[in-house]
Amino acid sequence: MIEAVKIWNEPNNKSHWDPIIDPEWDLFAAMTRLAGTAIKEANPDITRVLGGMSPIDPHFVRRLADKGAMEHVDVVAVHGFPLDWNLWMIDEWPAKIDEIRRVTDKPIWVTECGVSSFGSEEVQAWGVKKTAELLIGRAPRIHWYSLYDLPRAWEATTRHKEAEGSSYYRHFSMGLLREDGSPKPALEAYRPYAADMGLCQWFHFQDHRLDDAVRLMDELGVRHLRTGLSWADSFRDGALDWFDRQMEALDRFDTTVTFCFTPEHRGIEPHHTSAPQVAEEFAEFCAEMVARYAPRRADARIAERRSLRYDR
Template sequence: MIEAAMLWNEPNNKSHWDPEIDPDWSMFAETMTIAAQAIRAENANIPRVLGGISPIDPFFIQRMQNYGLLDHIDVVAVHGFPLDWNLWQIKEWPDKIDEMRAVTDKPIWVTEVGVSSFGAEEVQAWGVNRTAELLVGKVDRIQWYSLFDLPQAWGATTRHKEAEGSSYYRHFYMGLIREDGTPKPSLEAFAQHTPDMGLCQWFHFEDPRLDEGVAWMKRLGVKYLRTGLSWADSYRPDALRWFDRQMEALADFDVTVTFCFTPEHRGISPHHTSPPQVKEEFAEFCASMIARYGSNRVSEAAE
């Protein structure tokens, strides 16, 4: 069921990896190297994807190459939100991909790209079409973030919170479907670009939207999906029951699974962004998930 394994999410963003504990990312590189080796030992058919970087920073990729991590990585991923958070214009997407290709010969995937409807839903619909125009055919994976708006009661996984003003609230308006379940104009625009464009949809632990999400994705003709299995969630009661249900529901899609989020009691600091106390524990989690859900077929990305 797992087509590709992504190691962490946005490691160069302080909302996902703590730069105060690991200012030069050496701990990150070592942790992910061990995990990548464990995944390869468990299933050599599954490509290993470096967690999508945000911001897009070629120097970060060079740093990971210097640490030797890229020797154990098959795909490099990037995330971009030029109409909401990035300090560049949407028309620069091809240039951003070229900047990455200048520093690595690995395939480049865009595993999160999106436009919020915070300002206007029409802008989001335009953003879907413009993104497809700029990226389809330039990279092998384009995954729109996201299918559903984030429910207001859940809170966004970010350190910034309300201190960032509207930047925080944009997190809640990234979906093609509103919180009340009704489609936005962008949903119809997105449907014109499948299966070339896939989706990134995070399903929270025991997420009540799972079955509805699967139905929508099949209706839209989605082939490629990116989601996550949380290391932190693996310590919850009945975690494997939920993981089994999630992965069984997603069996008809080519799924890139992101492994991330440090359990508070296993981090150097008690936070999901912390490097782990024992790096091998994260690797063991990744390998166990690959053993349980990994595909036996050779992925197109691994060929």
């Protein structure tokens, strides 16, 4: 069900990793080493991806390399939103990838790129086409963020909420579809690129949009999907049932799954951006999810033979 796993999401972004707790990323590097090792032991064929950088920062890659973390990932991922949050022009996408290519010999994936329709749906549609032209052929994986707008009743994962002004509200308008599922002009702009530029869609716990999303992605011809399984959600009642349903529904896609979000009761501070009290616990979660949804081929064949025998 899984072709790759990402270790965390945007670890150099304050909205996803608390720099007060871990100002030099020593704890993050140690957690990455443990998680990367655990994932490889669970399935050596799975591609391990370093959580997408935002901002794109070659110094961050060097810092993690100095701490031994880069030896435990196979791919470096970057995120970019030049029309909304980044301080660079959309035409600089190739140059931003080259910045990272100069400091690592690992493949570089763009696991989030997007344009908000907050200011103009027409600008968003233009941004889809422009981003595709700039990135297709330059990165082995590209994931447009996202399929759906974030529902207004939910909360965006960011630092200062409404104090960020329009920067906060742009989070809610990144989809090709509006909150009610109606299409924006960006949907048709995206359609010709669906086979080469995948999607990133986070599904919340018991997300009511899952089945509709799968049907539409099938119809568009999407091949590559990025989503997430939340370590924090794993402590909810019925978590495995939801994870099973989500991953079974997404089985038809080449899926990259991000493992992230610290459970409040397991963080150094009670927050999802906190470094965990015990990094080995996050590594165990990664290994358990890989063993469940992407077992190594030999294990999968054994399970299949057992199933056939019992069916008889």
